[in-house]
Amino acid sequence: MPDPRQAAAFRFVRAAYADGEAQLVYAFDGGPELAERIVFPAAPEVLPERRAGLAAALKLLHLIAGISYYKAGVPRRIEIEESPLDAATARLLDALYLNGLGEFAYQNKLDLREHIHFPHAGSHVPAASLGLPARSLVPVGGGKDSLVTVELLRQAGEPATAAWVGNSPLIAACVATTGLSGLNIQRQLAPQLFEYNKAGAWNGHIPVTAINSAILVMAALLYGYDSIVFSNERSASSATLEYQGQAVNHQWSKGWEFEQSLAAWLRSHVAADLNYCSLLRPLSELAVTRLFARESRYDGVFSSCNRNFRILGPRPADRWCGQCPKCHFVFLALAPFLPKPRLLAIFGRNLLDDETQQAGFDALMEFNGHKPFECVGEGRESRAAMYALSQRAEWREDALVARFARLLLPQLDAAELALEPLLQVEGPHGLPPRLAGIVDALR
Numbered sequence: 001m002p003d004p005r006q007a008a009a010f011r012f013v014r015a016a017y018a019d020g021e022a023q024l025v026y027a028f029d030g031g032p033e034l035a036e037r038i039v040f041p042a043a044p045e046v047l048p049e050r051r052a053g054l055a056a057a058l059k060l061l062h063l064i065a066g067i068s069y070y071k072a073g074v075p076r077r078i079e080i081e082e083s084p085l086d087a088a089t090a091r092l093l094d095a096l097y098l099n100g101l102g103e104f105a106y107q108n109k110l111d112l113r114e115h116i117h118f119p120h121a122g123s124h125v126p127a128a129s130l131g132l133p134a135r136s137l138v139p140v141g142g143g144k145d146s147l148v149t150v151e152l153l154r155q156a157g158e159p160a161t162a163a164w165v166g167n168s169p170l171i172a173a174c175v176a177t178t179g180l181s182g183l184n185i186q187r188q189l190a191p192q193l194f195e196y197n198k199a200g201a202w203n204g205h206i207p208v209t210a211i212n213s214a215i216l217v218m219a220a221l222l223y224g225y226d227s228i229v230f231s232n233e234r235s236a237s238s239a240t241l242e243y244q245g246q247a248v249n250h251q252w253s254k255g256w257e258f259e260q261s262l263a264a265w266l267r268s269h270v271a272a273d274l275n276y277c278s279l280l281r282p283l284s285e286l287a288v289t290r291l292f293a294r295e296s297r298y299d300g301v302f303s304s305c306n307r308n309f310r311i312l313g314p315r316p317a318d319r320w321c322g323q324c325p326k327c328h329f330v331f332l333a334l335a336p337f338l339p340k341p342r343l344l345a346i347f348g349r350n351l352l353d354d355e356t357q358q359a360g361f362d363a364l365m366e367f368n369g370h371k372p373f374e375c376v377g378e379g380r381e382s383r384a385a386m387y388a389l390s391q392r393a394e395w396r397e398d399a400l401v402a403r404f405a406r407l408l409l410p411q412l413d414a415a416e417l418a419l420e421p422l423l424q425v426e427g428p429h430g431l432p433p434r435l436a437g438i439v440d441a442l443r
């Protein structure tokens with residue numbers, strides 16, 4: 001098998017859609033074709049007025065999903081073999097590949113600035129409104145955030161379908177618990193990617209939310225939805241660290257910059273009446289956990305622990321591995337808002353009374369370093385949550401809370417530890433008018 005790290009070019013070979021299946025084909029130089037498949041269940045016949053929009057959505061999906069394969073070799077040349085890109089599309093892709101692979105570049109000590117340049121030559125005709133039905137597709141990831149969105153949409157009477165990509169039984173159980181109709185889209189990566197990985201290709205984090213977004217855009221056009229409503233919070237826009245003068249954000253494709261640029265691109269290239277937005281954008285992680293605490297029906301099914309969502313390799317026997325930054329953060333962020341017995345029942349243990357977890361909680365609070373490369377809140381949110389617990393009788397004697405009060409709190413500015421300011425609903429969002437009222441009511 002040729003080594004992708006020796007390749008001169010990464011090629012976007014072709015993409016096709018027929019009978020509910022999209023096929024996305026790539027190659028390094030003249031090497032084997034790498035074909036990814038996405039299956040949309042019981043997809044209806046494409047309406048004639050949506051054909052052009054669907055073709056643009058398929059092209060976008062091909063370009064975005066290519067990042068999984070491109071990263072294996074990161075060659076300096078990118079070739080688009082079907083119709084050329086216009087300048088706006090190339091800009092969107094340059095930004096996504098450079099920022100979405102920021103953590104990957106940092107971990108592998110690579111500088112991709114000279115590598116990532118999507119060629120462009122064409123122009124495009126602005127997309128028309130397609131008369132898409134006023135209803136929402138809600139991506140569900142198995143964690144707390146999308147379940148908060150589901151409940152807010154339900155209370156507002158918004159017609160919605162819960163959609164998920166992949167075959168996680170945990171997500172399927174969450175969707176079943178929502179009581180909404182569900183749409184499960186299957187995704188099969190090209191098997192050669194795993195062979196490349198085994199043989200030592202470059203590997204690391206990719207902006208998977210961008211891929212899920214592009215898949216859901218296809219779904220919105222196929223099944224007829226005018227809104228794709230993600231659950232990405234304000235905290236997701238904060239960088240993890242700086243590298244080569246650039247902000248590196250593990251959650252870049254969950255951030256506001258990407259949301260805005262993709263939303264604008266979709267209105268101009270796919271459908272003028274398609275909304276791509278996030279209901280939780282004006283909320284911090286702590287504001288989200290406070291809302292999650294209001295509803296207990298998901299306690300026995302949800303998990304934010306990403307180890308559950310591996311395609312290959314072991315998944316935890318419990319829904320919460322109890323060892324990773326997501327488990328640490330969600331435990332800490334829920335603790336101020338949940339009765340302690342309910343939180344301990346969800347996790348099956350008390351992570352804050354376990355001294356072996358000390359380094360994990362210190363990292364969240366950014367003691368001696370940056371926050372972990374994971375989907376966790378800002379350092380100040382973790383510090384404020386820990387401070388709140390240190391003031392409560394039921395928590396303050398637990399080992400890590402007591403240690404915080406004894407050793408770390410004296411080094412902090414008490415004025416920056418209040419929970420209340422972090423719970424404010426504020427900042428920009430891209431919601432259409434019928435959904436904006438939902439977050440306005442939370443202000």
Ligand SMILES: CC(=O)N[C@H]1[C@@H](OP(=O)(O)OP(=O)(O)OC[C@H]2O[C@@H](n3ccc(=O)[nH]c3=O)[C@H](O)[C@@H]2O)O[C@H](CO)[C@@H](O)[C@@H]1O[C@H](C)C(=O)N[C@@H](C)C(=O)N[C@@H](CCC(=O)O)C(=O)O
Nearest residue numbers: 068204205207208209251252253254306309310311312375
């Ligand atoms: C579940 C997980 O965290 N996977 C990351 C992990 O992958 P690992 O090798 O342990 O196992 P698999 O998930 O089975 O993946 C096998 C290989 O497949 C490749 N791959 C997979 C999915 C995909 O969409 N593209 C791919 O290229 C990759 O080479 C895998 O090694 O470690 C990998 C290397 O660091 C990560 O790339 C895997 O991350 C998944 C793509 C993933 O779904 N991660 C999400 C849980 C995640 O990171 N979400 C972020 C969202 C950030 C964003 O901007 O979108 C978050 O929650 O913050």
Ligand SMILES: Nc1ncnc2c1ncn2[C@@H]1O[C@H](COP(=O)(O)OP(=O)(O)OP(=O)(O)O)[C@@H](O)[C@H]1O
Nearest residue numbers: 139140141142143144145146164165230231232304
């Ligand atoms: N497999 C998936 N299919 C569809 N959408 C997904 C999938 N995984 C994640 N998402 C969506 O991507 C966004 C980011 O995922 P993220 O993991 O932050 O959210 P979550 O799973 O709802 O909550 P948590 O932060 O507790 O894990 C959310 O809107 C989530 O619903």
